[in-house]
Amino acid sequence: MDLSSINPLVLLASIMVASTPIMLAAIGELVVEKAGVLNLGVEGMMITGAVCGFVVAVETGSPTLGFAGAALGGAVLALLFALLTQFLLANQTATGLALTLFGLGLSSLIGQNYVGIKAPPIATIRLPVLSDIPVIGPIAFRHDLMVYVSIALVGAVWAVLKYTRFGLILRAVGENHDAAHALGYKVVPIRVAAIVFGGACAGLGGAYISLIRVPQWTQGMTAGAGWIALAIVVFASWRAWRVLLGAYLFGGVTVLQLNLQAAGVNIPVVYLSMLPYLVTILVLVIMSANRSRTALGAPGALGRTFHASQ
Amino acid sequence: MFRLEKRPAPSRAWTAATPVLAVLLTMLAGGALFAFLGTDPVAAIRTIFWDPIFGEFAFYYRGQLLVKAAPLILIAIGLSLGFRAGIWNIGAEGQYIIGAISGAALGLAFYPTENRLIFPAMVIAGAFGGWAWAMIPAILRTRFNTNEILVSLMLVYVAEAILASVSSGLLRNPDGMGFPGSRNFSDYPAAHNDFLIESAGVHWGVIAALIAVVFGHVLLNRHLLGFHIRLTGQAPRAARFAGVNPSLLVVVCLGISGALAGLAGLFEVSGPAGQISIDFNSNYGFTAIIVAFLGRLNPIGVMLAGLLMALTYVGGDAAASTLGLPAAAIQLLQGMLLFFLLAVDVLSNYRIRPGKREAA
Secondary structure (H helix, E strand, C coil), rough: CCCCHHHHHHHHHHHHHHHHHHHHHHHHHHHHHHHHCCCCCCHHHHHHHHHHHHHHHHCCCCHHHHHHHHHHHHHHHHHHHHHHHHHCCCHHHHHHHHHHHHHHHHHHHHHHCCCCCCCCCCCECCCCCCCHHHHHHHCCEEECCHHHHHHHHHHHHHHHHHHHHHHHHHHHHHHHHHHHHHHHCCHHHHHHHHHHHHHHHHHHHHHHHHHHHHCCCCCCCCCCCHHHHHHHHCCCCHHHHHHHHHHHHHHHHHHHHHHHCCCCCCCCCHHHHHHHHHHHHHHHHHHCCHHHHHHHCCCCCCCCCCCCCC | CEEEEEEECCHHHHHHHHHHHHHHHHHHHHHHHHHHCCCCCCCCHHHHHHHHCCCCCCCHHHHHHHHHHHHCCCCCCCCHHHHCCCCCCHHHHHHHHHHHHHHHHHHHHHCCCCCCEEEEEEEEHHHHHHHHHHHHHHHHHHHCCCCCCHHHHHHHHHHHHHHHHHHCCCCHHHHHHHCCCCHHHHHCCCHHHCCCCCCCCEEEEEHHHHHHHHHHHHHHHHCCHHHHHHHHHHCCCHHHCCCHHHHHHHHHHHHHHCCCCCCCCHHHHHHCCCCCCCCCCCCCHHHHHHHHHHHHHHCCHHHHHHHHHHHHHHHHHHHHHHHCCCHHHHHHHHHHHHHHHHHHHHHHHHHEEEEECCCC
16 A cells, blocks of 8 residues: 555646536536426436537547537437426426436447547646646646636526526526416426536536546446436535535545555455445435435425426 | 316326337337438338247247346336335346345355255345345435435445456356356356246246236235325325325335345346356346336336337347347437337326417
């Protein structure tokens, strides 16, 4: 065992990278759930985004276009979910599961000729001055653009939900769709918009895995990241800034177990590799054990089907 | 435009018709997909849905059909009980793996003892393993109100990590020259789930699946517990007032589905798969979710749906070898089936009326 081989600066920097995909997916799902929709298909949208982004980036040579393609791929899949749950009034839990199963099949079909290819490299942005600050510079200011985009997105979602009229309407729709409908707000279009936004975010998160974090395409490469993103929304009690915290926590656990594996710690690999999932369960238990706290956070109409029939 | 009008009660005719409609739509969309992939759609659909039953080599495929259908039906029967009551166990894949590992470990521990009791003991151990794995989300849900969807799913990844570990460590074949994977059960008669009727593909798992169908049918239609399950799914508040204990229901539903998934895993590992290896599981635990919905959460329906889904597996294999259809296309076809099913379900719950959409 050689813990001194772990460089704390590199460790902290890689936590920022590792947490970016789940942060993107989780902030998207947060908006969806704030609008009162439970989309369990995050994993499917992420893996579709991962393969779409990878294929587009390899074919065009441009990672930027890759991310655009990933967002589009995730959004299209989300639109399918919106069609089923908002217009055909299907059960959201079942449809979300279907979306995941469908996405896994679709992605391995699209990606079957892209296994083993390397993604085009993406530029690291060294913010002038800031990246030269000792300690903080290498940790926080020498990353690719998507790391900053994801953090900015969390800030933007927080601000929109808290301070804008649209944010208020979205939350109203999520808390009580019948009341929002009675006030004249368009429940279904607002929810569709939220679902599509969530899909695009999940797609971006998936592409971050296939284009930057790994960067390769392998089948089922998201390995439950989408489900962890769903858990982070619960952990965050549906508050945007807490998503940031949750994503860093899970990113930290993932990176730590990889580093411990590499350092040859005396813990069998099997326990280390199940650590992120066990931590997710533990965090869910802690969050849900306190019933009053979760009840305060969860949108009132979460997962309920809206039909203006009464 | 059209307007949806809620039916006072789901239409019985449409409830029965929608799975058939969904299958037809899937065939159409699947045909389009195959054509897009450059395969003759008619030939592909015929290879998948027709040839395994009526084609030239059907004598081979028919046996495969029951081998694939048995685990799907076993798992889906358990899942459908929970789904009816709004208890979402989507970690059947994990329970399946743990059941297989516990049963196989027991059998391998006795190697090479020959005793008639070894296989029955393995069956019990398999069911117990799956049950115990499902009890984790059940207890967390009842004690701490933790979402069983996320916990049961996370446990799939934990189970896969354990599988990877034991197949190259604890249960590795000591005579296997260091290759990962356990001893093969076909070399160990006392623990082997051999075919009872080779040509029909009947092994103990098929018998167990049939028993599970009967058990599920009786439970749902003739037993108070089944009534409580149905009541909880349709009107949770009314069920509470009628004295249904929701915690007990969670434990029972997750327990039954876990035990059945564990059984499926054991029959698979000791029979068709033959050994514990890192990839012996074939995602039956997830496909069974589709089977449960396709069968309308009804045991008889689940049996038919399981056979149909097995057909897509067997036919998909055939299409992969004769037409070069990618295996992922079949997975996509199965996913599509669930989508179409959920989409056409609107017909059984709502009437479609011409007219202006309401302001919504």
